[in-house]
Structures are given as structure tokens and as C-alpha cells.
Amino acid sequence: MTVDTTLADLSDTLFSVSVGLYSLAVVAFCAQLAFGARPAAQRELVGAGAPVAPAADTAAPAAEPPNVRRYGAAAMVLTVLGALAHAGVLLFRGLAADRLPWGNMYEFATAVVLVAVVSFAVLAVRRPALRHLGIFVLAPVVLSMVAIGLFLYAEAGPLVAALRSSWLAVHVSTAILGFGIFFVSGIASVMYLLRVRHDARVAAGTATAGGLLDRLPSPVAIDRVAHRTAVFGFPIWTFAVIAGAIWAESAWGRFWGWDPKETWAFIAWVVYAAYLHARTTAGWRGRAAAWVNVVGLGVMVFNLLYVNMVSTGLHSYAGVE
Amino acid sequence: MTVTAPPREAPAPPPPARPSAGRRAWNLWVRWWRRLTAMRTAIILLFLLALAAIPGSLLPQRSLSQSAVARYFADHPTLAPVLDRFYLFDVFSSPWFAAVYLLLFVSLVGCVLPRAAEHYRALRTPPPAAPRNLLRLPDSARVDTPLEGTAALDAVDEELRVRRYRVVRREGPGGPELSAEKGYAKEAGNLLFHLSLVALLVALAGGKLWGYEGSILVTEGQGFCNVFQQYDTYSSGPLVEGGDLAPLCVDLEDFRAEYEDDLTASSFRADILFGGPGEEGRPQTIGVNDPLRADGARVYLTGHGYAPRFTVVTPGGRTVEDVSAPFLPTEQSTMASEGALKLPDLNGDADSQLAIQGFFAPTGVVQNGILTSVDPRPLEPQVAIVAYQGYLGLDTGRPQSVYSIDAEQIDRGALSRVGSANLAIGETLTLPDGTAITFTGYSQFAALQLSHDPGQVWVLVSAIAVLVGLLAMLLLRRERVFARVGPAAGSGGTVLTVGSLTRGGGEGGERFTALTDDLRAALAARVPARPTPPAGGAPPDPEVPTP
Numbered sequence: 001m002t003v004d005t006t007l008a009d010l011s012d013t014l015f016s017v018s019v020g021l022y023s024l025a026v027v028a029f030c031a032q033l034a035f036g037a038r039p040a041a042q043r044e045l046v047g048a049g050a051p052v053a054p055a056a057d058t059a060a061p062a063a064e065p066p067n068v069r070r071y072g073a074a075a076m077v078l079t080v081l082g083a084l085a086h087a088g089v090l091l092f093r094g095l096a097a098d099r100l101p102w103g104n105m106y107e108f109a110t111a112v113v114l115v116a117v118v119s120f121a122v123l124a125v126r127r128p129a130l131r132h133l134g135i136f137v138l139a140p141v142v143l144s145m146v147a148i149g150l151f152l153y154a155e156a157g158p159l160v161a162a163l164r165s166s167w168l169a170v171h172v173s174t175a176i177l178g179f180g181i182f183f184v185s186g187i188a189s190v191m192y193l194l195r196v197r198h199d200a201r202v203a204a205g206t207a208t209a210g211g212l213l214d215r216l217p218s219p220v221a222i223d224r225v226a227h228r229t230a231v232f233g234f235p236i237w238t239f240a241v242i243a244g245a246i247w248a249e250s251a252w253g254r255f256w257g258w259d260p261k262e263t264w265a266f267i268a269w270v271v272y273a274a275y276l277h278a279r280t281t282a283g284w285r286g287r288a289a290a291w292v293n294v295v296g297l298g299v300m301v302f303n304l305l306y307v308n309m310v311s312t313g314l315h316s317y318a319g320v321e
Numbered sequence: 322m323t324v325t326a327p328p329r330e331a332p333a334p335p336p337p338a339r340p341s342a343g344r345r346a347w348n349l350w351v352r353w354w355r356r357l358t359a360m361r362t363a364i365i366l367l368f369l370l371a372l373a374a375i376p377g378s379l380l381p382q383r384s385l386s387q388s389a390v391a392r393y394f395a396d397h398p399t400l401a402p403v404l405d406r407f408y409l410f411d412v413f414s415s416p417w418f419a420a421v422y423l424l425l426f427v428s429l430v431g432c433v434l435p436r437a438a439e440h441y442r443a444l445r446t447p448p449p450a451a452p453r454n455l456l457r458l459p460d461s462a463r464v465d466t467p468l469e470g471t472a473a474l475d476a477v478d479e480e481l482r483v484r485r486y487r488v489v490r491r492e493g494p495g496g497p498e499l500s501a502e503k504g505y506a507k508e509a510g511n512l513l514f515h516l517s518l519v520a521l522l523v524a525l526a527g528g529k530l531w532g533y534e535g536s537i538l539v540t541e542g543q544g545f546c547n548v549f550q551q552y553d554t555y556s557s558g559p560l561v562e563g564g565d566l567a568p569l570c571v572d573l574e575d576f577r578a579e580y581e582d583d584l585t586a587s588s589f590r591a592d593i594l595f596g597g598p599g600e601e602g603r604p605q606t607i608g609v610n611d612p613l614r615a616d617g618a619r620v621y622l623t624g625h626g627y628a629p630r631f632t633v634v635t636p637g638g639r640t641v642e643d644v645s646a647p648f649l650p651t652e653q654s655t656m657a658s659e660g661a662l663k664l665p666d667l668n669g670d671a672d673s674q675l676a677i678q679g680f681f682a683p684t685g686v687v688q689n690g691i692l693t694s695v696d697p698r699p700l701e702p703q704v705a706i707v708a709y710q711g712y713l714g715l716d717t718g719r720p721q722s723v724y725s726i727d728a729e730q731i732d733r734g735a736l737s738r739v740g741s742a743n744l745a746i747g748e749t750l751t752l753p754d755g756t757a758i759t760f761t762g763y764s765q766f767a768a769l770q771l772s773h774d775p776g777q778v779w780v781l782v783s784a785i786a787v788l789v790g791l792l793a794m795l796l797l798r799r800e801r802v803f804a805r806v807g808p809a810a811g812s813g814g815t816v817l818t819v820g821s822l823t824r825g826g827g828e829g830g831e832r833f834t835a836l837t838d839d840l841r842a843a844l845a846a847r848v849p850a851r852p853t854p855p856a857g858g859a860p861p862d863p864e865v866p867t868p
Contacts, residue, residue, distance in 0.1 A: 002582060157583060157585060158581045158583065158585045158587065159585070160585055160586060161586045161587055161588050161589055161609045162609050162610070164587070164588070164609075164610065165610040167610075231795050234791070234795070235788065235791050235792055235795060238787065238788055238791055239788060242784045242785075242787075242788060245780075245784070246781070247610075249777065250610055250611070250612060251609060251610045252621070252623075253534065253612070253619065253621040253623060253770045253772045254534075254772065254774070255774075255777055255780065255781075256525075257384070257385065258377055258378075258382065258384065258385065258412075258413050259385065260378040263374050263375075263377055263378040264378060266374060267371045267374050267375065267378075270367050270368075270370050270371040270374075271367075271368075271371050273367055274364050274367040274368055274371070277360060277363060277364050277367070278364050280360075281360045281361055281364060283361060284361065284364060299371075307378070311378065311379075312389075313385075
């Protein structure tokens with residue numbers, strides 16, 4: 001099996017294209033936030049009530065002048081175009097090496113970021129108010145992509161023998177999906193915490209209303225996005241861990257062995273379980289629960305970077321020299 | 322879980338008189354039990370479990386690599402024993418890790434069992450009576466219909482039963498009413514999820530108690546049987562007896578490694594014969610991701626390497642032909658390997674034993690007298706060997722590695738270096754005393770591991786149940802719908818009020834709108850065709866907004 005260098009080069013070019021498109025999307029999202037009118041005060045009053053009707057979410061774009069709405073639409077178009085180029089990166093990688101394009105850390109991380117972008121795009125299309133979160137999702141996306149390109153890049157190549165199993169499609173795909181969804185969930189919780197702190201400061205008179213944070217959707221809406229995405233991601237992550245255990249049983253002779261990657265997958269599972277419990281428990285609801293979600297994202301990122309690159313374990317497929 | 326736990330607060334008010342000691346102990350127990358099974362305790366314990374697992378991934382663990390722990394002890398001679406006292410090199414079998422997860426599971430059982438009982442009662446009782454003011458529920462609507470009250474409720478009843486609600490009709494103080502509930506499987510999923518976690522833990526423990534595994538290096542043409550004495554290393558659960566081991570013998574016929582053009586390993590295959598002791602073996606090929614499964618035992622190919630062969634001729638005329646020893650790969654990408662061949666009985670006395678310490682290169686390149694390997698495939702096998710003569714110290718009782726010569730014997734002067742050379746196949750090193758060592762070729766060896774875990778099937782079953790429970794718990798909704806009919810003011814028709822409540826605080830707005838739309842359609846379909854259309858147009862059926 002030889003690697004088709006033309007396709008591999010095309011994949012690398014698309015990587016740069018997608019980073020460029022995402023950067024433009026960040027600029028457009030920025031413009032939407034910066035030039036957007038501050039949302040009307042009654043929106044927050046509605047948001048303060050426990051059950052928020054969907055109408056409260058969609059109120060913000062309607063109040064925006066058309067030129068600002070155009071920035072938002074342009075940002076979404078750029079995001080979608082970026083995601084298409086991003087998908088092309090993986091597609092042509094896969095075609096070049098004639099295998100699934102998640103055989104090393106560069107490909108895995110690229111796929112995770114793609115899932116995050118797609119999850120955000122789906123949310124933002126369904127609820128236009130969430131577009132105001134765009135810059136806070138796309139900016140980390142651009143940073144992650146640049147870091148991936150700089151530090152994790154690995155040439156397209158064949159899979160090592162251990163990865164040649166149909167479980168690669170099941171286990172790694174679901175791990176990528178779960179990670180990408182948790183990524184969006186974690187960012188939503190960060191934004192929730194920022195927004196709640198900002199609102200408290202405005203209420204206390206130590207900060208003035210009218211900043212960028214006031215243009216975010218209401219805290220309740222952001223928190224709901226964080227919770228919904230985590231609820232969606234948790235069974236996927238559970239499945240990924242179980243599929244990993246089944247694969248480990250046929251590859252390494254035991255279904256669970258506390259390999260560093262397994263240990264951190266377990267830690268992440270426990271932290272997200274704690275988040276879902278905290279979200280429904282009095283005394284933890286709100287900021288404490290959001291912090292748990294942020295810790296969960298930290299664990300996921302640590303699991304990707306530290307465990308692959310520093311510790312030695314069976315999941316040493318980083319392919320980074 | 323997404324359903325709020327039933328309130329566990331409100332400890333009993335202090336009794337007026339001082340209670341007996343037994344009573345006080347009981348109260349204390351109840352208080353602590355409540356505290357342990359409270360949801361917030363469960364969250365803290367989940368955190369502790371996550372925290373407790375961290376050192377297990379940051380420090381070397383004995384269960385993963387004994388040698389890594391030994392290296393850590395060598396690098397940190399003062400710190401390591403302290404860490405060891407806190408079981409930090411055996412985190413996952415340590416008492417404090419067990420304490421955390423056992424407490425968590427006790428808390429879980431204490432929380433889930435009362436909920437299971439509660440759910441059982443809920444399944445046997447009809448949905449509760451409708452609240453007095455249905456328009457105060459999160460979602461509610463008012464529908465006017467010319468139908469008579471009971472007929473209107475019939476329509477609601479049918480519409481809800483189609484949607485798989487459990488429906489009960491009552492005669493309430495405000496008129497005929499209806500209560501309906503669905504989504505009982507959500508709570509059932511919740512209970513299944515948590516109880517399956519307990520089952521998973523039990524199955525895991527069972528596997529640890531009755532399971533075993535052994536590892537052995539087998540050179541082509543050789544084999545082993547499943548008895549502990551034959552393994553290089555083995556571990557077994559405390560309840561495993563030697564006689565419990567599956568009667569299985571495995572012979573390695575042939576080992577093949579294949580590589581891509583860029584030398585990425587593409588496949589490792591071992592042709593084996595397996596069967597009971599004394600039986601004719603059945604052939605099978607095993608490989609990475611593809612173990613042998615027979616009689617509850619699984620045989621894995623976990624590694625491979627080369628075993629160079631030597632022929633030794635002593636000056637006394639004794640010939641030892643084609644002896645080999647497995648050399649362990651030190652670099653997987655080139656399969657450069659190191660090992661030792663020990664011949665204690667070569668000359669019949671303890672002071673003229675022979676040992677060869679060597680380096681094997683499947684594709685060797687010699688530069689400035691140093692042999693290195695450039696390719697994992699055996700294209701041009703070469704060895705660099707150092708021969709020692711003297712006393713190997715094998716019978717001193719001190720354990721020594723099979724893959725190296727005891728350096729202490731060399732330091733002590735019991736063993737002395739008598740020659741060294743780089744040899745290609747067929748070349749010979751002649752020692753000062755006339756002993757000739759010829760590199761005659763190589764065999765390949767496979768690292769095989771035999772495992773038995775009677776719990777793992779049950780772990781899998783529990784894990785699937787965990788997932789099923791989780792999906793039911795997260796995807797289903799527990800919803801109640803209430804309806805009441807009353808006479809409309811004036812015109813003589815009926816006013817139907819419908820309200821809905823989603824437990825766990827989910828939103829039901831869109832589904833409720835769909836339900837009321839269908840209800841209106843169903844009610845309209847049941848109205849008998851009237852000769853004259855209503856004079857004032859269609860009766861208005863305004864949806865009353867949520868107050």
C-alpha cells in the first residue's frame with residue numbers, strides 16, 4: 001500500500017484553507033457582536049424565570065439591524081465552508097492512505113475539532129440566538145487547529161498492525177464524536193460562568209452593562225446548551241469506552257487494565273457523571289455544576305495531550321516525533 | 322441521572338424526652354445513612370473516585386510494569402518507599418481506592434433501592450388526580466367544543482392512549498377529569514443503569530477472584546501447556562487452584578511478520594497447534610486483534626522477536642548444535658535485540674561454564690566495528706557477541722535474568738570475558754582455549770499470553786445494560802397530562818382544559834402544542850355534521866397563554 005502524495009498534499013492544503021475560513025468566521029462573529037445592539041432588557045427578565053420559552057432565545061436576532069444580521073449570516077456561511085474544507089482534510093487523508101483517517105493524533109485531533117464545529121453549526125442553525133456564542137467556539141477552534149498543525153502534524157502513512165481492526169471504526173469514531181460534543185459543552189459552560197459572573201457584577205454595580213457579554217444568550221439558555229450537549233455526549237462516550245474495552249479484550253488480552261488512557265477515559269466518565277448528577281441536585285445546580293463540566297473538558301484535553309505525548313502506555317499512536 | 326432525587330432532608334424533630342441509648346444509636350445511624358445516600362454525597366464520592374484514579378496514571382504501576390516501578394525506586398530512593406507505603410504503585414488494588422468505590426456503591430444502592438420500591442408502587446398506582454387549576458401547569462390550553470363533556474373526554478382519552486399514556490378517568494369536584502402519565506421506562510432506565518453498575522462491579526470482582534493469566538516466550542517449533550510452572554510470569558486470582566486451569570497445550574509452528582514499504586508493521590501472524598495434553602493439535606492462526614478462544618481460555622500473540630542459533634564446539638571435541646535463546650527487542654522499529662545464551666553444562670564443571678551475551682540485528686550494518694540494525698526484516702542477520710567463561714552463578718539461589726549475564730559474577734571475577742566478534746551467518750568466533758562459536762542462523766519467537774476471566778462475559782452484559790439504562794434514562798420523558806371538562810358559559814357546549822407537566826424540568830412546549838392540535842382535530846372529527854353552520858363563524862378556541 002502506497003500513500004498517494006497528491007491527495008495527501010491536497011489534504012494539507014485544505015487544512016490551511018479551513019483555518020483561513022474559520023479565522024474569517026471569527027472576524028465576522030466578532031463584527032456581529034461588536035456592532036450588534038445591546039439586547040433589550042426585558043429579554044433578561046424573561047430569561048430569569050425558570051421555564052424559558054424558545055421565543056426568548058430567538059428574540060435577539062429579531063432586534064438586530066439587518067447589516068448586523070448579515071455579519072452573523074456571513075459568519076455562519078464561513079463556518080460551514082470551513083467545516084467542508086475541514087471534512088475534506090480528513091476525506092483526502094483517508095483516500096491518500098486508503099484507510100480511516102484517524103490513525104494518529106494529528107488526524108484524531110483534527111476530527112475532534114471538526115465534530116465540535118459541526119455540533120456548534122447544528123445548534124446555531126436551529127437556534128439563531130446561539131450564533132452569539134460563535135466567536136467563543138470558533139476562536140478556540142482556530143487556536144486548536146493552529147496548535148494541531150504546528151505540534152501534532154504527522155505525514156499520511158499506513159496504520160500500524162494493532163490498529164487494523166474493524167473496532168477502529170467503532171471505538172475511535174465514537175471517541176471523536178463524544179470528545180467533539182463535550183468540547184462544545186465545555187465552552188458553553190465557560191460562557192455560562194462568565195455571563196453569570198458578569199451579571200452579578202452588573203447587579204452589584206461593579207461593572208457596567210453593555211459589554212460583549214451582555215450580547216450573549218441568557219445564562220439559562222447557555223446552561224441548557226451545555227447540559228443538552230453533555231447529555232448527548234455522555235452515552236456516546238460511554239459507548240466509546242465500552243467499545244474500547246471490547247477491542248482491548250481481543251487486542252491486549254484483557255478488557256480493562258488501567259492503561260493511562262483507560263484511566264483518564266474512566267476519570268472523564270466519572271466527572272461527566274458527576275456533572276449530570278450535579279445539574280439536578282440542589283446546591284450544585286448552576287455555577288458549581290458548570291465548573292464540573294469545565295473540569296470534564298480539562299480532563300478530556302489532558303487525556304489527549306498528556307497521555308499520548310508524555311506517558312507511556314498502550315495507546316501510543318501519537319505518531320509525533 | 323436527570324431526575325431529581327426525592328427529598329431526603331428534614332430529619333425528625335428532637336424528641337422531648339431523652340431517648341434510650343439504643344434509640345440514639347439508631348437515630349445516629351439513620352442520620353449517617355441519609356447523609357451517605359444523599360445525592361450530594363454521591364457527587365463528592367464521584368469526585369473522590371476521579372481524584373483517586375489520577376496517581377494511578379501518573380506514577381508507574383506494578384500491575385502494568387514491574388520494571389517501571391523498579392526504575393522509579395532506583396531514581397527516587399527516598400521518595401519511592403514513602404509512596405509505596407500509601408499503595409501509590411498499586412493504586413487500583415489499594416485499600417483506599419477500594420474504600421472510595423465501595424462507599425460510592427453503598428451510597429448508590431442506598432439511593433437506588435428506595436427509588437426502585439417507589440417506582441414499583443408508582444407502577445401499581447394510577448396517575449394522581451388532576452390539580453385544581455390546570456391553567457397553572459407549565460403547558461396548558463383551553464379548547465371549546467360543541468361535544469358533550471364525556472364524549473370530549475373520550476376523545477382526549479383515545480388520543481392519549483394512542484400516545485401510549487396510562488389514562489385514568491375520575492369524577493372530580495370541578496367536573497369529570499382525566500389523568501394520564503407516560504415515560505415510566507425513564508425511571509426504569511435510571512434504576513437499570515445504576516443496578517447494572519453494581520452488577521458490573523460484582524462481575525469484575527468475580528473475574529479477579531477466579532481468573533488467571535500467564536505469559537511465555539515460545540520459539541518456533543516449541544510449545545507450552547497451561548500449567549503455572551511453565552510460564553515465564555503468571556498471576557492468578559486468590560480462588561484459583563492449580564487443578565482449575567484449562568487443559569490446553571499450544572505449539573508454535575511458524576511466526577510471520579509483514580511490513581509496509583515504509584517499514585510500518587502490517588501484520589503479525591502465528592501458526593499454532595492447540596489441544597488438550599497428549600492430543601493431536603488442531604491448527605489455527607492467531608494474530609494481533611485475533612486471539613485463539615478455546616475452553617474459556619484465550620491465547621494472545623502479544624509480541625515477537627528473534628532467537629539467534631549457535632553451534633558450539635569445545636576443544637575436547639564436544640559439539641552442541643543449534644542452541645538458541647530468545648533475544649528481546651530493544652527497538653521495535655528495527656528489531657535490534659539483546660539477550661544471552663548460557664551453557665552451564667558445556668564442559669561438565671562449574672568453573673568453565675560458557676555464556677554469550679549478544680546483540681542481534683535482523684539487517685545488520687557495521688560501522689567502525691559497531692553493529693546496528695536498520696530494518697526489522699531479517700534481510701541480513703548479524704550478531705555482535707561477547708563470550709564469557711567461568712562460573713555463571715545459576716545455582717547460587719540468587720534470581721537472575723534469562724536475558725542477561727549476572728554483572729555481579731563478572732565484577733566478582735568469577736566470570737571473565739574471553740572474546741568478542743561481529744558474526745554473519747556461518748561465521749565463527751574462536752576463543753583462546755579453542756572453543757568455536759558459530760552463528761548458524763535464527764528462529765523467531767512469539768510472546769504468547771494465556772488468559773482466563775470467567776467474569777468478563779458478565780461484565781459485557783452489565784455494560785450493555787448500563788448503556789441501555791442510560792439511553793432510556795436520558796432519551797425518554799416522564800410526562801403527565803391532565804384534562805377536565807366543564808360546561809361552556811352560555812352556548813351550551815363544553816370547555817375542555819388540558820395541562821401537561823414534564824418531570825425533571827424538561828420542556829414540553831412543542832410536544833404539547835402538537836398534542837392540543839391533534840386534540841382539536843379529533844374533537845372536530847367527532848362533532849356530528851350539523852345542518853346549519855354556526856352563525857357567528859367557527860367557535861373561537863383561543864389558546865390561553867401561560868400566566
